[in-house]
Amino acid sequence: MMQACMRSQNVHKGIETCLSKIVRHLSIGKTLQYSEDREYRAAAGEARSVKDIFKEEFSPLMKGEIHGVESKIPRETDILIIGGGLVGTAVAYFLKAYSSALGSVTVIERDYTYTRASSMLSAGGIRHQFSVPENVLMSKFTSDFLKNYKQHLSVFEQDPPEVSFHHQGYLFLAPLSSAENLENAVKMQRSLGAKTVLLSKEQLAEKYPWLNLDGIEVGSLGTSGEGWFDPWQLVHSLKAKNLANGVRYCEGEVIEFKMEDVRSADGTRKIIKGVDVDCKDGKHYGCNFSCVINCAGPWAGEIARLAHIGDGEQYGDTSNFIELPVEPRKRYVYTFHCPDGPTLDTPFVIDPSGAYFRREGLGGHYICGASPNDSEEPNIEDLNVDYDFYNEVVWPALANRVPAFNNSKLKAAWAGYYDYNLMDQNLIIGPHPYHTNFLFANGMSGHGVQHALAIGQAIFELIMYGHYKTIDLSRFSFNRFMDDELVIEDAIV
Ligand SMILES: Cc1cc2nc3c(=O)[nH]c(=O)nc-3n(C[C@H](O)[C@H](O)[C@H](O)COP(=O)(O)OP(=O)(O)OC[C@H]3O[C@@H](n4cnc5c(N)ncnc54)[C@H](O)[C@@H]3O)c2cc1C
Structure with a gap:
């Protein structure tokens, strides 16, 4: 991993282009040819400041016109990130924004x-309502980051687009049989600074008169830093x-890993050296790296298999026989309209049945879903939606909990894949013990959006300092599968 600290030889193309434009502008002073289809014309004798040029050059980026994706694959990079979803993007952010010493980063x-x-799905x-302390801390990290979102992510003083954080909180409802667990979880969350409160049945009835509280003993509500935002x-x-x-x-698309034999006192071992990438032009290109980060979400297990993780090789005392236990699991999100449904201050409600709903915009629209039983996991070949699952499982549970939902209409639906960790449904982070x-x-199993930023920070700390500094995520290492020390999270939705 130390190799990842090699200084970058690469100067980013965008910055290079900007600099050349600045040089041209300062020397010409009158007309700046911006690109083939755009022109910036300065009045005769007028010169833009360097800062203004940067602002204008990057304004398309900030308006959503991202033109930064390259079709060429670099032959070498210090750090390669596979997968440009929220986790890969957050990892890249911390690696580059928090240090200039880590060299080139490629997604x-x-x-x-x-x-x-x-x-996106x-x-x-x-x-902040989890049973495992690390999960609470990671969500808190994200809430704090989002509080200062503009400060972190503005580019040349241009504000990033709003993430539309709705601070509505989560409401977990529990029957008598799990009331004590909920109470203990709330105590733990509060000890870590989360603003979760326990609500008795009477308090629930008063605060949320639209709830049917049959079978409910207690609820827990996050009063700060919880809600939902726009991951896109x-x-x-x-x-x-x-x-x-x-x-x-x-x-x-990464289709293969390249290995190299390295000799040492313990014998010869294989190390991971690079990848082969299938590009749109139909050709394959190689990219070597010092360090690679698997951010392939639901497909993380496939990437690990390509990298020979779990292929049984033995090196010294370390055996490489455990596969990355992550696979795609299909989950549906349904949107429905209910004109008389609960209003603005409706939290993200988690019913004891496992069904959930939250408001989506205004005007009586909601989204909802539930995870199926293990024995009823849907086929993952496509992202088709199962409407029977709504009619037979989700809607009955929610209409029971919120009687107003009896008068509602299903409007649309989509499906996406959970990045499902088969062993304990929790994050797997850090180096592989053999292929270091x-x-x-990987493996967040339905809570990766809210933890992506904390994961990015943690990966940065591991590479930069060799250990965690902000949140100790050691329990989430891959080694837990070898040592049989699973970390079970009770609050998986
Ligand atoms: C229906 C649903 C609801 C959810 N709700 C929530 C929620 O409310 N809160 C929450 O925190 N989390 C939620 N999640 C979970 C969350 O979405 C994931 O945990 C998180 O988005 C994972 O992010 P990622 O970047 O790892 O994966 P992704 O966003 O899937 O990104 C992985 C990327 O890797 C790319 N990739 C894969 N293989 C290759 C390859 N070989 N070469 C190149 N690229 C590759 C893919 O194209 C993809 O873009 C939900 C998930 C689903 C499906």
């Missing part, structure tokens, strides 16, 4: 329309900042 993404990326929820805008803003900071974004230049940032 390889196969589809910049993000049609199947789970970040998520419900965008963020909560966050990806977009991080990406604009990353491009300005010199991160290279390339388009292509291969880092994981």
Whole structure:
């Protein structure tokens, strides 16, 4: 990993282009040919300041016209990030924004329309209500980051687009049988600074008269830093900042890992050296790196297999026999309209049945969903929606909890993949014990949007300092599968 600290030889193309424009502008002073289809004409004798030129050059980025993706794959990069969803984008952000010492950072993404990326298909929820302390701390980190969002992500004084954070909180409802667990979780969350409060049945009835509280003993509500936001805008803003900071974004699909034999006193071992990338021009290009980070979301297991993770090789005392236990699991989100449904201050409600709903905009629109039983996991070949699941599972549970939903109409639906960790549904982060230049940032199983920024910060700390500084995520290492020390999170939705 130390190799990742090699200084970058690469100067980002965008900055280079800007600099050449500045030089041309300062020397010509009158007309600045911006690109083939755009022109900036300065009045005779008028000169723009360097700052103004940078602002204007990057304004298309900030308006959503991102032109930073390269079709060329660099032959070498210090750090390669596979996957340009929210996690890959956040990792790239921290690596570049927090230090200039880590060298070149390249993101390889196969589809910049993000049609199947789970970040874009998520419900965008963020909560501090978890049973595992690290998860609470990671969500708190995100809430704090989003509070200062503009400060972090403005590019040359231009504000990033709004992430539309709705601070409505989450409301977890619990029957008597799990009331004690909820109470303990709230105590732990509060001890970490989360503003979660416990609400008795009477308090729930008073605050949310639209709830049917049959079978409910208690609820917990996040009163600060919880709610939902727009992950697409966050990806977009991080990406604009990353491009300005010199991160290279390339388009292509990683299809193979290249290995190299290295001899040492313990014998010969294979190390991961690079990848082969299938590009749109139909050709394959190689890219070597010092360190690679798996940010492939639901496809992280596939990437790990390509990198020979779990192929049984033995090196010294370390055996490489455990696969990355991450696979795509299909989840549906349904939107419905209910004219008489609960109003503006409706939180993100989690019913004990596992069904959830939240408001979507104004005017009586909501989104909702639920996870199926293990035995009823849907086929993952496509992203088709199962409407029977809504009619038979989700809607009955929600109409029972909120009687007003009996008068509602299903409007639309979509499906996405959870990046599902089969072992304990929690994050897997940090280096592989055998292939130590291969880092994981995977397996969040439905809470990766809210943890992506904290994951980015953690990966930066691991590479920069060799250990965690802000939040200790050691328990989430891959080694836990070898040591049989799973970290079970009770609040998986
Ligand atoms: C329906 C649904 C609701 C959700 N709701 C929430 C929520 O409310 N709150 C929350 O915190 N989380 C939620 N999640 C989970 C969250 O969306 C994920 O945990 C998170 O988005 C994972 O981010 P990622 O960047 O790792 O993955 P992705 O966003 O999927 O990005 C991975 C990227 O890797 C790329 N890739 C894969 N393989 C290759 C390859 N070989 N070469 C190049 N590129 C490759 C893909 O194209 C993709 O763009 C939800 C998920 C779903 C499906």
